[in-house]
Amino acid sequence: MNAQPTAAAAGTIDVGGDLTVNRLGFGAMRITGPGIWGEPPSRDQAIATLRRVVELGVNFIDTADSYGPDVSETLIAEALYPYPDDLVIATKGGLVRPGPNRWEANGRPEHLREACEGSLRRLRLEQIPLYQFHRPDPAVPLAESVGAIAELKNEGKIRHVGICNVSESQLREAQQVVPIVSVQNRYNASDRRSESLIDLCEQEQLVFLPWAPVQEADKNPAVVAAAQRHGLTQHQIVLAWLLAISPQILPIPGTGSPQHAEENIAAAAIELDPDEVDAISKGALPDTRLSRLSWFSWPGWLGWLGWRDDFRSAPSSSGRNTATSTWGE
Numbered sequence: 001m002n003a004q005p006t007a008a009a010a011g012t013i014d015v016g017g018d019l020t021v022n023r024l025g026f027g028a029m030r031i032t033g034p035g036i037w038g039e040p041p042s043r044d045q046a047i048a049t050l051r052r053v054v055e056l057g058v059n060f061i062d063t064a065d066s067y068g069p070d071v072s073e074t075l076i077a078e079a080l081y082p083y084p085d086d087l088v089i090a091t092k093g094g095l096v097r098p099g100p101n102r103w104e105a106n107g108r109p110e111h112l113r114e115a116c117e118g119s120l121r122r123l124r125l126e127q128i129p130l131y132q133f134h135r136p137d138p139a140v141p142l143a144e145s146v147g148a149i150a151e152l153k154n155e156g157k158i159r160h161v162g163i164c165n166v167s168e169s170q171l172r173e174a175q176q177v178v179p180i181v182s183v184q185n186r187y188n189a190s191d192r193r194s195e196s197l198i199d200l201c202e203q204e205q206l207v208f209l210p211w212a213p214v215q216e217a218d219k220n221p222a223v224v225a226a227a228q229r230h231g232l233t234q235h236q237i238v239l240a241w242l243l244a245i246s247p248q249i250l251p252i253p254g255t256g257s258p259q260h261a262e263e264n265i266a267a268a269a270i271e272l273d274p275d276e277v278d279a280i281s282k283g284a285l286p287d288t289r290l291s292r293l294s295w296f297s298w299p300g301w302l303g304w305l306g307w308r309d310d311f312r313s314a315p316s317s318s319g320r321n322t323a324t325s326t327w328g329e
Contacts, residue, residue, distance in 0.1 A: 004262055005269035006057035010243055013250050015060070015207050016160035016181040019088050019129060023243065024268045025060035026053045026261070027211070027254030028072045035100025036067055040256055043075070050079035052258040054087065056265045062184075062209065062252045064092035064134060065115050065122075066103065073122040081124050090182075090209075091119045092164060094134035094145065107137030109148030116152050132162035132184060133174070142173050150178035162207075168197060184209035189223055189238050189280055190216040201248040208249050214238045222279035226272065237280075239267035244277045 007022040014020050031046040033039050040046040053061075063072045073091060080087065093115030096106045116131060133149055136142050152158045162182030163174050174180050183201060185194040187210035194210075201208040217223045217234040223241070227234045242251050253264035272280075 004056065005266045007053075007059070007265055007268050008057045010268035011247075013207060013247070014205075015088060015090075015130060015250075017205075019160070021060040021086070021088050021250070022057050022268075023247075023250055024058065024239075024265060025062060025209075025250055025252040026050075026058045027252035028061055028063040028076060029067045030254045030256045031075055032068045032071045033100075037097065037100035038068065039071060040075075042256075045258070046075050046256055047079040049256055049258045049261050050076060053261050053265065054080060054084065056262065058265065059084065059086045060088045060090065060250065060252070062090045062092075064095070064132075065119050066092070066095040066097050066134065069097045070118070070122060073119055077122060077124045088129045089123060089125070090130035090132060090162065091123065091128055092132040092134040093119065093149075094137065105135050105137040105139070107133070107135075107140040107142075107145035109144055109151075112145060112148045113152065116149070116157060120157060127156060128158050130160045130162055130182060131158040132164050132182065135165045136170055142170055143177055146174045146177040153178060162209075164209075164211075166197075168200060171197070171200070180206065182207040182209055184211060186210070186212045188213045188215050188217070189220045189241060189283070198246050198248065202246060206248065208246065209252055210242060210249060211252075213242055213251055213253070220280060220283040222276065222283045226276050226280065230270070232270065233263065236263065236267040236270060237272070239264065240270035240272050241277060241280045243268070244272055245281065 007024040010023040012020050013023045029036055031040055031049060033041065061076060063076060065073060076089065093112050094105060094107050096104050098104060116128065119128060131149060133145060137145060149158065149161055153161055160181045161178050162184060163171060163180055164184040166183065166185065171180065171183060183197055183206055185197060187194045198208050214235040217238045223234050223237050226237045239251055239253060242249050255261050255264065
């Protein structure tokens with residue numbers, strides 16, 4: 001690759017049927033401080049990273065009020081406002097931060113209203129294009145939490161609604177309250193337990209946003225072999241694989257470095273052959289030895305959210321295994 005590829009090389013996807021974005025986005029968690037807490041080590045570098053990804057064709061940015069908290073959203077506005085006409089900003093509410101690397105669910109309707117209105121102020125938006133419920137709160141009925149978000153949508157403060165870290169049954173429950181346009185769950189080349197939700201997203205034209213997309217890439221021998229064969233990083237190979245296995249996957253790689261962002265975005269132009277895609281998929285079958293609780297419980301995934309290095313992820317058609325997820329309902 002001589003010239004720097006742009007996110008346009010990944011093709012496009014529609015969010016909610018009316019927002020068309022390039023199918024390689026940016027996750028804005030890592031533009032904060034250590035432990036996803038406070039200001040980044042270099043505010044100038046964080047702002048440069050945001051501006052560089054937009055220069056390279058990224059027009060979907062995923063953030064959350066809990067990233068910092070508040071820091072990620074504030075930096076996005078500082079770096080990019082007034083926003084390009086085609087930029088879609090997705091944010092989330094439903095987690096609170098008692099300290100670095102600590103995350104607690106809060107799905108109370110009054111909190112979600114306060115969180116959404118705070119995001120509107122920090123992002124300098126009149127309407128949030130995609131607002132995602134960050135995680136179901138065991139202490140609050142899901143319908144109540146999603147109902148609060150539906151009210152905000154009805155008031156015009158939210159355009160589309162997404163949901164994160166859910167099972168299929170929870171998605172179905174949320175859909176009874178408000179139209180859902182996206183699902184964001186943990187998914188990568190070594191953890192395929194959201195497989196059935198990707199199938200569902202394909203059937204219903206929902207966007208699937210994988211988080212922790214490149215974690216444990218070195219545990220998949222086919223990823224390691226493909227990276228050596230192409231002279232690329234394992235992370236780039238996994239991003240290319242993600243783009244190849246489903247047209248409904250929208251990877252949101254994240255970093256606090258402009259150079260690293262360029263590397264992630266270059267994955268949009270990588271084409272794996274069908275045998276490579278299939279080999280990576282076969283090396284990542286769902287692990288039935290893991291209980292639902294070990295991953296789906298809040299402590300199980302927030303460790304990943306709190307300290308793993310970065311979120312990265314990558315045109316289409318399928319080596320995906322279609323086994324039913326083992327943690328589903």
